[in-house]
């Protein structure tokens with residue numbers, strides 16, 4: 496019997512999504528649960544990530560999932576889409592049914608498509624029978640953020656050159672999302 500873990504799966508070309516992934520990881524770990532951070536790169540591309548490439552086994556055995564992508568023309572980046580297109584076996588066996596999941600995203604501009612990117616990432620998770628969680632408005636910063644942070648998931652607005660750090664609001668909302676995911680996993684596995 497292995498210890499339950501939450502898979503934090505992301506693609507990041509320039510590091511912005513990775514920053515969000517690390518806040519989500521902190522939120523997960525604040526509950527005592529393990530976060531397994533894995534990147535998702537194109538097969539032919541050398542990864543710059545400090546984290547290993549995700550495997551199907553990582554996905555199959557997780558107790559919950561946080562998935563992050565840059566906004567690429569308003570939707571998830573192609574390496575993540577290609578990864579999901581390799582999961583038909585897990586879909587057929589129902590490996591992910593009933594497991595909780597959250598999504599996160601970074602765009603360069605404020606209205607550049609973060610929310611549609613989150614929704615595009617939600618679709619394969621729903622097809623797999625996962626239970627999607629967002630950020631509730633009881634998180635006060637959701638009312639006051641002037642950059643990222645949405646009820647559909649954590650977001651960051653990185654600027655034209657990807658040179659904006661996460662704002663305190665973006666950080667806290669990503670942390671809260673990771674914590675909520677982990678607490679839900681703990682409730683379901685009690």
Ligand SMILES: Cc1cc2nc3c(=O)[nH]c(=O)nc-3n(C[C@H](O)[C@H](O)[C@H](O)COP(=O)(O)O)c2cc1C
Nearest residue numbers: 507508509510511512565568569602603604607653
């Ligand atoms: C192919 C491509 C398409 C993009 N499309 C959008 C877009 O539709 N809207 C937007 O605001 N930013 C867009 N961007 C910018 C990225 O979403 C933004 O730089 C993001 O913060 C990158 O995250 P990363 O640093 O984790 O790679 C695009 C970037 C690329 C490379």
